[in-house]
Amino acid sequence: MSQLTGFTPWPEQDAQRYRELGYWTGETLGAMLQRKAGEHPDRIAIVCGKRRWSYAELDAKADQLAAGFARLGIGAQDRVVVQLPNVAEFFSVCFGLFRLGALPVFALPAHRRAEISHFCRFADAKAYVIADLDGGFDYRTLAREVQAEVPTLRHVVVAGEAAEFTALADLHDTPIELAGPSAGGVAFLQLSGGSTGLPKLIPRTHDDYLYSVRASAEICGLDQDAVYxxxxxxxxxxxxxxxxxxxxxxxGGRIVLARRPSPDEVFPLIGTEGVTITALVPPLAMVWLDSARQRRPELKTLKLLQVGGAKFGAEVACRVLPELGCRLQQVFGMAEGLVNYTRPEDSDELLHHTQGRAISPHDEVRVVDDEDRDLPDGELGHLLTRGPYTIRGYYLADEHNARAFTTDGYYRTGDLVRRLPSGHLTVEGRAKDQINRGGDKVAAEEVENHLLAHPAVHDAALVAMPDAYLGERSCAFIVTRGDPLRPVELMRFLRERGVAQYKIPDRIEFVTEFPKTGVGKVNKRALRERIAELIAATD
Known part of the structure; x- marks a missing residue:
């Protein structure tokens, strides 16, 4: 099967080396599930509310949906935007598409018209898979808006009440013979955290992604008794x-799905299902810590709490074991590839103050200065990486790839880090123009472009402001055209443009002009300092 247009492969000699090392095994994601269903068909794979799917049931549903999607005319390498909440259907849909060789494009429930229309248009998606309702939001209304903007989108498939669209339940067909994808081919497209414009698409192959999955499972000590x-x-x-x-x-373990991460919803699940491992972003971890004092007995089976997505402060990290009664594991990774973990044998100093070290001995990690010169351990610099599960290029993004990757294939992550002699990294911040709002990445340029569309806005600059709960929130500095404008009007304007709620500025400040750098650029550092001072003055 030919490789996906717009995909940048690893150099052949590197690919061959990863195969010889046993990192790339030639197994696809669909084949992995099929193998596990054969080994223990009756074990519970997924718990979703009152539903409990065994491995055999999940495997069968994937085969049936592969046939159903094929009936819609979806085939190998066709893109399908998947926007589902935490429901079992996410897995049957994705594995069905994997079996078919079609490529899920993973959207998030929080995305709205601006993002989804972009994904469907840019990826030339043939189908869009949604829930009917979730959290009070009707995704069918969103689908109608997207279809109006992207007339090439042929199918909308709905898990639940479909209205005029195709019901997912009606796509469970008799399984058919399928050629299946190549393990070296692209399996799906993920979204970048992106610091410029709308998110870019990240092509991940079966081989590279499954290596990351297997190695991560080993590092974390997962076995058949794991309940995630x-x-x-x-x-x-x-x-x-x-x-x-x-x-x-x-x-071969069990997945327990929670629609919401609040302690009121998940603590009872941990107790009744015997959950052993879970993952949170720092703001949620702090909420759990505050709630655990009264509800510790519900957490008695929890052995490992992973925290990632943003830096976890050492003063909070040290509370996990005494207050939640489980081990902490810090995780620092990116959808583009590189993942770092603290290890069980790490000292408290490493566990609380670092974000771990890389998965693989063949992850090549560099910390460099502004001229790409390697820095000694302990010095603050830009993180570059390449390896057996880090992409060599974004999808259909040649111009951006020339900036995001070095000529010898290192990915410029945009993170500022210090590396210890042990290989552990401490993340100090971002070089890219991006706000990390409790793990949700907000590209400043994207939001600024939306703000500039308002007729009363002359210029806009979005910066991070410190927040004790989320780590960072966003503040938009606005220069108006002279017409009076209220923050609530701008926020309503952004919502009407279909901007995801987490991207809407948390605070808006009106100014007459922006501070400038020596070369005339907006001095965002000065704006960040200004908003930090304003916050400090009101505390």
Missing amino acids: LCALPVAHNFPLSSPGTLGVLHA
Whole structure:
């Protein structure tokens, strides 16, 4: 089968080396599930509310949906935008598409018209898979808006009441013979955290992703007794593969899905299902810590709490074991590839103050200065990486790839880090123009472009402001055209443009002009300092 247009492969000599090392085994994601279903068909794979799917049931549903999607005319390498909450259907849909060789494009429940229309248009998606309702939001209304903007989108498939669209339940057909994809081919497209414009698409192959999944499962000690609570959005790279739900399926364990991550919803699940491992972003971990004092007995089976997505402060990290009664594991990774973990044998100093070290002995990690010169351990610099599961290019993004990757294939992550002699990394911040809002990445340029569309806005600059709960929130500095404008009007304007709620500025400040750098650029550092001072003055 030919490789996907717009995909940058690893150099052949590197690919061959990864195969010889046993990292790339030639198994596809669909074949992995099939193998596990054969080994223990009756074991419970997924718990979703009152539903309990065995491995055999999940495997069968994947085969049936592969046939159903094929009936819609979806085939190998066709793109399908998948926007589902934490429901069992996420897995049957994705594995059905994997079996077919079609490529899921993983959208998040929080995305709205601006993002989804972009994904469907840019990826030339043939289908869009949604829930009917979730959290009070009707995704069918969103689908109508997207179809109006992207007339090439042929099918909308709905898990639940479909209205005028195709019901997912009606796609469970008699399984058919399928050629299946190549393990070296692209399996799906994930979303970048992106610091410029709308998210870019990240092509991950079966071979590279499954290596990351298997190695992560081993590092985290997963086995058939593992019970993983998926409380973060299931399509996020962190709960999907680090080791996440796919790591649990590889180990033969059980996934417990939670629609919301609040202690009131998940603490009872941990107790009744015997959850042993889960993953959170720092703000949620702090909420759990505050709630655990009165509800510690519900957490008695929890052995490992992973925290990632943003830096976890050492003063909070040290509370996990005494207050939650489980081990902490810090995780620092990216959908583009590189994942770092603290290890069980790490000292408290490493566990609380670092974000771990890389999965693989063949992860090549560099810390460099502004001129790409390697820095000694302990010096603050830009993180570059390449390896057996780090992409060599974004999908259909030649111009951006020339900036995001070095000529010899290192990915410029945009992170500022210090490396210890042990290989552990301490993340100090971002070089890219991006706000990390409790694990949700907000590209400043994207939001600024939306703000500039308002007729009363002359210029806009979005910066991070410190927040004790989320780590960072966003503040938009606005220069108006002279017309009076209220923050509530701008926020309503962004919502009407279909911008995801987490991207809407948390604070808006009106100014007459922006501070400038020596070369005339907006001095965002000065703006960040200004908003930090304003916050400090009101505390």
